[in-house]
Amino acid sequence: MYTQSMDTQPDRSAPAEKGPATVMGPEEQRFQATVDAEGKIEPRDWMPEAYRKTLLRQISQHAHSEIIGMLPEGNWISRAPSLKRKAILIAKVQDEAGHGLYLYSAAETLGQSRDQMMAALHTGRAKYSSIFNYPTLTWADVGAIGWLVDGAAIMNQIPLCRCSYGPYARAMIRVCKEESFHQRQGFDIMLSLCKGTASQKAMAQDALDRWWWPVLAMFGPPDADSVHSGQSAKWKIKRVSNDELRQKFVDVTVPQAELLGLRIPDDHLEWNAERNHYDYGAIDWDDFWRVVNGDGPCNKERLATRVKAYENGQWVRDAAVAYANKQKARQHKEAA
């Protein structure tokens, strides 16, 4: 997976994000001209401090989401219904680890160490996508996550392939290719269930009922309430608004649900010929904010599992450092 629109957390430590400076210095003018001309900003280039901070927050939250996103599906590796499904799911979860690693590397180019980012995640200071705080109750949830959550991630991430910050944009190109495989494997699980017995189809419907609304909320608050969007658009970090992406997702997904023979749990869902889009019902933003702020069904469990995995991996990090030191000492000896 991942990602929820990352502009959900007002960051009071970055006052410059409230609006562009009235007078730009020569360095900032050069920076903005590069961005306006669709050029890429690279780690060694001059950049406004608020641009660096915004990207650091967004990319590290994105990385955390990939890593935490492994947990709800990882729970099903040992219970996958066949060897084929198990092999596919292992590959998918492993891809998410890879996405996390590209993104941590991209974030490191902005001046924060991996240890600092990990500490922020483990102490709850850094956020990750709220969608992973919902439980995976049945095998159909693995299908629904691939189909809907990874599907939403693709919508969100394709515009990021053209983000103005080079390392982030380049990481996203590979990530998007893999997300498209994830989306298809999820849809394939749903298709098999929907072609199966009545109880398998009911399981697929139940998963759609539970995931639909949290997935719509994943795109982030309505444009009118988005705190960072204006400046992010000017910097070409965020190119398409939350509401536009959400609409695009609904328009693409409704026919897919029809093909599956499933009902989207929204009485207000209706094709609007005038707008040329589907109309849809109201999202429960109170529930979204409750989960973002730590009170979702699985927030505590996810974080505890992540911290435990990190602690259990300490010996691997220690061994890697000891090995690197030994290699270095040997090279010194040979050079002497």
Ligand SMILES: [Fe+2]
């Ligand atoms: Fe991913």
Ligand SMILES: [Fe+2]
């Ligand atoms: Fe994915």
